[in-house]
Amino acid sequence: MAGAPSSGPVFDDGKAPDAMRTIGEVASALNIKPHVLRYWEQQFPMLRPLKRSGGRRLYRPDDVALVATIDRLVNREGYTLKGAKRALSQGAVAETETVSAAEAGSSDAREAQSVTVVPQLRAIRDRLAAALNA
Known part of the structure; x- marks a missing residue:
């Protein structure tokens, strides 16, 4: 950091x-x-x-x-704590913070944030669905 x-x-x-x-x-x-x-x-x-x-x-x-x-x-x-540790070690938190801090409020920021956040949300959804079906 x-x-x-x-x-x-x-x-x-x-x-x-x-x-x-x-x-x-x-x-x-x-x-x-x-x-x-x-x-x-x-x-x-x-x-x-x-x-x-x-x-x-x-x-x-x-x-x-x-x-x-x-x-x-x-x-x-x-x-x-385990999830926060994983997010920090994978760098996912830093990317989201950088986008939101650097360009907060602009339409470019919202688009950049969705490019970063949407795939992460989809991955979480897929993991939850897999866990429920297991």
Whole structure:
């Protein structure tokens, strides 16, 4: 998720946008409990904040953006942790976010989004139909 710091939350603490954040700062900005962030670190291998002496975690901007994406998938879009992990590892989430963030509101964006989303929805429908028929 290189270059994704702008997709994360906006911090109003006087630090530079690319500054590292503590687990408490990230938890507060995203309204997520710190123990949930620690659990997500175990469940999502791509989420690896720096750990200083004493186990103090420092989240880079890319880590914060990844946490925001995981939060969106799990808490707003209804993914399971396993499903969110699969979506992130396959890159399907990044494609949809890029299209919607770069061109939101235009008819070209809607067309580009449908080109990306429709095949994914069809694949999901086919998997569900196969599972029901099995």
